Amino acid sequence: MLVTLLGTGTSSGVPLIGCTCEVCRSVDFRDKRLRSSVHIAVNGRSFVIDTGPDFRQQVLRLNLLQLDAVLFTHEHKDHTAGLDEIRAYNFRSGQDIPVYGRPTVLSQLQREFAYIFAENKYPGTPHVRLHEISNEPFTILDVPVIPIEVMHHKLPVFGYRIGDFTYLTDLNYISEEELEKVYGTKILVLDALQRQAHISHFTLDQAVALAQRINAARTYFVHISHKLGLHGEVERELPPNIRLGYDGLQIKLD
Template identity: 50%
Template structure:
């Protein structure tokens, strides 16, 4: 399984527009972060988790020949606003399967009504095949995927386990029962927004506590804001099996 981090930043990305914060002014490419998303490949299958406003740019950089489906963690704009940019894939492949909680599907229908309408469709609109995710395993590309249910403040979000790899973003709280689904991982990806505590995201200490509890072989931090600090400085103080992810990082599992 090959994982490409398409984006590792928080909702505003890094640099933030107009910001003079030192991290936003950094010349280190690892401090420049598009909105959070990940591309997952196995066999001849390619799936993307979340489709934010940087989706077009991310696809040009990663250059997949096709994608076999989109999985959504939740409905916030930094995870969904790029849906219109799936059009080139639809023109090439036909309708694109999307997978999401029913609440997220309903939100997408409001924001992108022209994608879902069945009457007087604009011929250039993307076409999707809707698949509802519930908190139970489902199959894509011949692989069983285990949803991980968590809360982003008070909003339900899904993470996903693909065999020995799990991807969690925008979580703040998670139950013991859901954490049990994350044992014996080779790689865990989890969000850590900043050093200071936040109402709807894990901070670094909280993410490290979960990593220590689950004890994956490797863990990667994503959904990072400029307030976490400079990439290289933060990395120096992390446990030996924990890494800050960065845009276009590729790992093999």
């Protein structure tokens, strides 16, 4: 399995017009973060989790030529707004793209991208097949996927475990029952928005505490806002097996 972090930022963590903060002025490429998303290549298949507003830029940068399915964590626009860009993969493959999400996510997509689901489709619009999922294991093209339900303030969000890789973004709470699904994972990608308390995201300290409980071989933090600070400075504070993620980081699992 090869995991690529397509984006590690949030809407308050991408470069801002006219911003002069130290993150925006940084010349370290690791401080240039697009909205959080991840690509997973496993068993000859190619999946992405979330298609945010930067999705087109992210897949062009990766030179991603194959897309077999999309999984959505939740319905917020910074995770769904790029769905239209999958049309390029329809053109390449001649196939509909399977899209997986909980009922609220799929309903939101049908409202916001109504033209994709219109009875009389305009030529060239994306073609998708919606697959409703619940908090039960499922498979995508013979690849097992375990959803992990977390809370983003009052909004239920799905993280996902595929093999020894677990992706948990946009959360500030996970139950003990759901945490049991995560234990034993080798690579964990986890939300760590900023240092200050937040209503719907883990702080850096909270993310470190949870990462230490899970004790994966390596944990990478994502969904990083400008308030967290410079990549190089923050990394020096972290335990040896915990790192900040950065856009384009590739992680290989046996």
